[in-house]
Amino acid sequence: MNYDILLKFGEIALKGANRAYFENTLQKQIRFRIKPYGKFEVFKSQSTICVRPLSDECDLDGAYEVCKKTFGVIALCRAYECEKDIEEIKALAVSLAPELLSGAKTFKVEAKRSDKRFPYDSPAICAEVGAAVLASYHAVKVDVHEPDVVIRVEIRDEKAYVSGAQEKGAGGMPVWTNGKALLLLSGGIDSPVAGHMICRRGVKLEVVHFESFPYTSERALEKVKDLANILAEYNGEICFHTVSVTKIQEAIMKNCDEEYFTLILRRFMMRIAERIANERNCKALVTGESVGQVASQTIDALNVTNSAVSVPVFRPCIGMDKEEIVQRSRQIGAYDLSILPFEDCCTVFTPRHPKTKPALENVLKEESRIDIEALTEEAVASHRSEWIKAY
Ligand code: ATP
Ligand code: MG
Numbered sequence: 001m002n003y004d005i006l007l008k009f010g011e012i013a014l015k016g017a018n019r020a021y022f023e024n025t026l027q028k029q030i031r032f033r034i035k036p037y038g039k040f041e042v043f044k045s046q047s048t049i050c051v052r053p054l055s056d057e058c059d060l061d062g063a064y065e066v067c068k069k070t071f072g073v074i075a076l077c078r079a080y081e082c083e084k085d086i087e088e089i090k091a092l093a094v095s096l097a098p099e100l101l102s103g104a105k106t107f108k109v110e111a112k113r114s115d116k117r118f119p120y121d122s123p124a125i126c127a128e129v130g131a132a133v134l135a136s137y138h139a140v141k142v143d144v145h146e147p148d149v150v151i152r153v154e155i156r157d158e159k160a161y162v163s164g165a166q167e168k169g170a171g172g173m174p175v176w177t178n179g180k181a182l183l184l185l186s187g188g189i190d191s192p193v194a195g196h197m198i199c200r201r202g203v204k205l206e207v208v209h210f211e212s213f214p215y216t217s218e219r220a221l222e223k224v225k226d227l228a229n230i231l232a233e234y235n236g237e238i239c240f241h242t243v244s245v246t247k248i249q250e251a252i253m254k255n256c257d258e259e260y261f262t263l264i265l266r267r268f269m270m271r272i273a274e275r276i277a278n279e280r281n282c283k284a285l286v287t288g289e290s291v292g293q294v295a296s297q298t299i300d301a302l303n304v305t306n307s308a309v310s311v312p313v314f315r316p317c318i319g320m321d322k323e324e325i326v327q328r329s330r331q332i333g334a335y336d337l338s339i340l341p342f343e344d345c346c347t348v349f350t351p352r353h354p355k356t357k358p359a360l361e362n363v364l365k366e367e368s369r370i371d372i373e374a375l376t377e378e379a380v381a382s383h384r385s386e387w388i389k390a391y
Contacts, residue, residue: 002058005076026072046156080161108147172199173200175235181203189326195286216344230332240387263363
């Protein structure tokens with residue numbers, strides 16, 4: 001049976017005078033994102049966005065999954081339409097009951113009557129529809145406090161709707177409503193989560209990845225692109241920049257004290273990322289760092305890393321435990337990929353005893369032995385860019 005997808009938006013509703021801008025952006029994005037799934041009409045009706053199929057060929061479940069991954073949507077449900085007639089509404093609820101109530105022991109009906117001309121008020125609608133469902137579906141009982149399933153009836157201006165369980169959406173704000181940032185994406189668990197969190201705040205992401213071929217492999221790079229692909233399901237198409245740091249790492253190894261290898265490399269990453277961000281109009285960098293996680297993420301080390309750039313650096317995982325980051329990683333579908341064992345340029349030349357309390361002056365002394373500007377410029381100039389689309 002065909003259904004409409006009803007989308008509720010969260011924070012956008014608080015946007016006052018800018019509300020229309022946020023709502024229109026969200027609608028445009030939904031229209032664009034569901035294009036591959038057939039012809040749909042997308043419109044706003046009383047603080048809900050309705051996605052309505054225009055033919056029987058539409059892949060509704062596919063479109064539903066896309067809506068579920070669209071930031072700005074706080075909740076969504078499938079809604080089946082009928083005439084504004086209590087008998088029709090009851091018949092529709094009864095016909096949907098096996099599907100909606102499958103596996104449930106208890107249910108309740110919730111009614112919302114936006115059209116106050118409808119002759120039954122909300123409690124009366126609940127009583128009528130609840131009784132009809134109970135009479136034809138004996139396996140369930142009513143529980144108004146903690147039901148397994150809520151059947152929602154909405155009487156709107158044009159039609160009535162019966163909908164099933166309201167599911168949580170991706171939340172946040174529509175992508176692009178908050179500018180653009182550049183994510184430093186490694187193949188690990190943390191950086192995809194960091195990217196997802198910032199993107200969820202309406203920030204469009206571009207990605208930079210540092211490789212160290214031949215010390216890192218082609219397959220390691222492919223894995224990172226696969227991770228970018230997962231982010232693209234939320235972010236939309238991603239501009240993916242690959243930068244080789246092989247020459248930089250060799251220069252560091254040859255000239256600098258081993259204790260500082262990782263820190264000096266991280267400062268190069270920041271400088272290179274800052275320049276690409278400037279070129280691409282990205283207003284901040286995003287990393288997956290979390291305070292104290294490894295030697296290069298102590299407060300002292302983070303300060304040393306930060307002082308290489310002046311662009312803001314967002315670290316949304318900064319106060320999260322690894323367990324919490326892992327949980328988020330699973331939720332966004334990145335975890336299984338992230339744990340595939342491929343090398344990263346940071347791990348290729350890990351010092352045996354990295355400095356956990358580095359002093360900036362010592363780092364600067366080490367860096368004075370190499371040509372920072374020339375190496376940075378060369379790496380930026382030879383970076384490669386491509387577009388990564390969602391699957
Ligand atoms: P992750 O799990 O994301 O790999 P991590 O815990 O392994 O993070 P580090 O390797 O120290 O930590 O990296 C810290 C952050 O630096 C990463 O979260 C990422 O933002 C960035 N980073 C590290 N390696 C790379 C790389 N090869 N390319 C791009 N960014 C990187
Ligand atoms: Mg890493």
